[in-house]
Amino acid sequence: MRRGENNGVVPTYTDLMNDDSRLAAARRLDAEDPLAPYRLLFEGHDDDAITAYLDGNSLGRPLSATIGRLTAFVRDQWGGRLIRGWDEDWLQLPQQVGDRIGRITLGAGPGQCVVADSTSVLLYKVIRAALALRPERSEIVIERDNFPTDRFIVEGIAADRGLSVRWVEADHDAGPTPEGVSRVLSRDTAVVVLSHVAYRSAHIADMEAITRQVHDAGALIVWDLSHSVGSVPVHLDACGADFAVGCSYKYLNGGPGAPAWAYVAQRHQTDLSQPIQGWLGSADPFGMGSGYQPAEGIRRMVSGTPPILGMLALQDMLDVLEDAGMDAVRAKSVRLTSFAVDTVEELMGSYGVTIASPRDPDQRGSHLTIDHPEFRTMLSDLWNDGVIPDFRNPDGLRLGLSPLSTSFEETFIGIRAIAEKLQANLLD
Ligand SMILES: *Cc1c(COP(=O)(O)O)cnc(C)c1O
Numbered sequence: 191m192r193r194g195e196n197n198g199v200v201p202t203y204t205d206l207m208n209d210d211s212r213l214a215a216a217r218r219l220d221a222e223d224p225l226a227p228y229r230l231l232f233e234g235h236d237d238d239a240i241t242a243y244l245d246g247n248s249l250g251r252p253l254s255a256t257i258g259r260l261t262a263f264v265r266d267q268w269g270g271r272l273i274r275g276w277d278e279d280w281l282q283l284p285q286q287v288g289d290r291i292g293r294i295t296l297g298a299g300p301g302q303c304v305v306a307d308s309t310s311v312l313l314y315k316v317i318r319a320a321l322a323l324r325p326e327r328s329e330i331v332i333e334r335d336n337f338p339t340d341r342f343i344v345e346g347i348a349a350d351r352g353l354s355v356r357w358v359e360a361d362h363d364a365g366p367t368p369e370g371v372s373r374v375l376s377r378d379t380a381v382v383v384l385s386h387v388a389y390r391s392a393h394i395a396d397m398e399a400i401t402r403q404v405h406d407a408g409a410l411i412v413w414d415l416s417h418s419v420g421s422v423p424v425h426l427d428a429c430g431a432d433f434a435v436g437c438s439y440k441y442l443n444g445g446p447g448a449p450a451w452a453y454v455a456q457r458h459q460t461d462l463s464q465p466i467q468g469w470l471g472s473a474d475p476f477g478m479g480s481g482y483q484p485a486e487g488i489r490r491m492v493s494g495t496p497p498i499l500g501m502l503a504l505q506d507m508l509d510v511l512e513d514a515g516m517d518a519v520r521a522k523s524v525r526l527t528s529f530a531v532d533t534v535e536e537l538m539g540s541y542g543v544t545i546a547s548p549r550d551p552d553q554r555g556s557h558l559t560i561d562h563p564e565f566r567t568m569l570s571d572l573w574n575d576g577v578i579p580d581f582r583n584p585d586g587l588r589l590g591l592s593p594l595s596t597s598f599e600e601t602f603i604g605i606r607a608i609a610e611k612l613q614a615n616l617l618d
Contacts, residue, residue, distance in 0.1 A: 206610050212533060216602035219529060225514055225522045228594040231255065235595065242604025244579040246592025247417060247557045250443030253510065256503040263502055275498075281470075284496045285489060287505060291442070291451050294512045296415070296434070297425035302453050304488045305438070305501055309416055309450040310339045312435045313383075315464040315491060316452050317347055320381040320410045320433055322463050327380035327409070333358040333366045337389045340414055344383055353380070363546040363559075365393030371400050379409040386424060387417035387555035390582050392527075392547045394422060394555055398429045405430065410458075416440060419451075420507065421523055421556040421593060423516040426453055433458075441556070441592060442511075444504030449497045452488075459487050468493030510594060519593045523556040526591040530558050530601050537609035538562075541616060546586055556593060559586040568611050577607040 220226050229235050232251040234243075243251060267275050284305045291305070292298030306312060317330070332344045334357045348355045356374040358366050365388035375382070382404045386395050397413065404411045413434040418424055420441030426434055434453040438444035454462060463484070469475045471492040473483040484490035511519065528551055534543060538560070546559040565587045572579065579587045587608065591601060 204613065206537060206606050206613070212536065212606075213599070213602055216529070216598040219525065219598040223522060223525075223598070225518060225594060226597065228510060228514060229597055231510060232595040233257070239576050240578065241576045242578065242600045242607065243596070244577070244589045244591065244601070244604045246443075246595055247421075247440055247588070247590030248580055249439055249446060250420075250441060250507070250592055251595045252445060252503060253443060253506040255506045255509075256443075256445070259502050259506055260499075263499070280496065280498045283498060283501055284492055287501050287508075288451055288488065290505075290508050290512075291419065291438075292426075292453065294508055295419050295423070295442075295516055296453060297423070297427055297429075298453055299427055299456070301487055302426075302456055302459075303451050304491050305449050305451045306492050306496060307450060308447075309414070309435055309437045310343060311466075312450045312452045312491075313340060313343045313412070313414065314347065315466055315493075316412055316433045316435055316454070317343065317381060317383060319454070319458075319462055319464040319491075320412055321347070321351065321353070323410060323458060323461065324380035324408075327378055329354050329356050329376070329378040329380060331356045331358060331371070331374050331379055331382040331409075333360055333370075333384055335360055335362055335365070335388065335390065336383070336385055337414065337416070340383055340385065354378075358384070360388075360393075363391050363393075364388070364548065365391055366395050366400070368396055368399045368403055372403055375403065375407040375409065377408065379404075379407050381410050381412060383412045383414070385414040385417065387415075387422055389417055390546070390559055390586065390588070392417070392555035392557045392559065394418075394548075394553050397424060397431070401429045401431055417555055417557070420511060421519065423520055426455075431455060438501075438504045442504045443507040443595075444500065448500045448504055452491050454488055454491060459490075462490060464491055466493040470494055470496070514594060523591065523593040524551045524554075526593060526596060526598065526601060527551065527554055527556065527558050529598055530589055530591060530605060533602055533605045534558070534560050537605060538612060541609075541612055543612070557588055557590040559588045561586050562612065564612055564615050568608070568615065571611060572607065575607060577604050579604065579608070 288303035292303035410432040415436035419436040439448040467482045548554045
């Protein structure tokens with residue numbers, strides 16, 4: 191039916207299923223992988239109905255330990271301590287867990303990270319807080335291809351505050367570069383909002399160089415680390431970053447709807463004001479007084495009652511990341527995506543599939559986007575077969591390779607299944 195669509199080249203049938211050499215290579219890489227045993231800690235790693243989970247960058251698998259943690263919490267903490275739990279432990283959890291995220295994954299010293307809200311809401315609060323530190327300036331800079339919520343939040347704030355949005359242009363298979371950012375910076379720039387790892391291409395932005403540029407222009411930077419935290423090590427303090435936010439349900443495996451975290455550099459905290467002044471970010475929540483006085487430090491980023499249940503699973507992942515070490519996690523991630531690039535080229539290169547992620551592993555996060563017009567129609571069949579990537583417009587399959595829960599064999603099996611389905615569609 192679609193014969194000839196592939197630039198007039200009709201692919202010939204290849205017996206992908208019986209080509210064992212790449213499968214053997216994948217198994218060898220697993221055997222040599224020092225982090226391979228961690229995969230056994232994840233729930234569902236041996237589930238025969240899921241042959242390849244390639245979406246840990248969107249929703250990480252649960253750790254088996256989380257079942258015990260959730261059960262024990264309901265029984266002993268919620269059930270046993272009841273309202274006393276707030277005073278005993280729970281009220282401190284947003285900062286305690288924030289500090290651990292900062293130390294283990296972000297290169298952030300204590301007192302600068304807090305868990306609260308969703309990424310979208312924290313973006314709003316943090317961008318407004320940054321703008322309040324640059325009241326004389328009128329522009330927010332953001333990348334054209336940034337994740338939708340980041341763009342929508344920025345556009346909403348700009349409309350609200352009478353500010354303009356300046357757009358950084360970037361190729362869809364790359365991301366923001368220092369050159370692209372420098373083109374739009376000016377004396378009017380108040381705040382720059384960028385993703386460190388691009389959600390589509392996985393391109394890694396040069397955090398150090400861009401942060402320096404933004405500061406040289408007298409502006410402040412907000413980094414969205416949703417696709418970095420837990421997979422690509424960052425060094426927020428060393429880079430002199432101002433603000434950052436990120437999810438905890440992707441590579442921090444916090445589970446569906448787990449809350450986000452925010453980072454505010456110590457030097458900005460004294461004068462910090464954020465727009466959702468709630469009682470639990472006030473200096474004396476239980477004084478029930480009149481008039482809002484912000485709490486000292488990062489605590490003032492909190493608005494309402496912290497999502498304690500939502501912070502449980504990610505603590506298990508922090509234990510595991512601490513044990514494995516972020517540098518080892520990153521090394522495995524690079525090996526996985528490099529293996530995936532080679533496998534895609536070998537099995538699908540002749541069908542016109544292109545790689546819409548950076549070739550240079552130093553510029554690539556932990557997922558890979560591959561493009562073909564046929565992919566849009568294939569996703570539901572793949573999901574039904576237990577091969578689970580996701581789809582991103584216009585025609586990209588996104589293969590998320592979560593370093594601790596994804597094996598090389600699983601990566602191979604997933605890519606082979608995609609190649610087979612594509613071949614069948616094209617020869618149909
Ligand atoms: C996943 C993601 C988000 C998610 O925002 P939520 O409010 O948690 O839904 C935001 N920004 C980026 C860059 C993301 O990748």
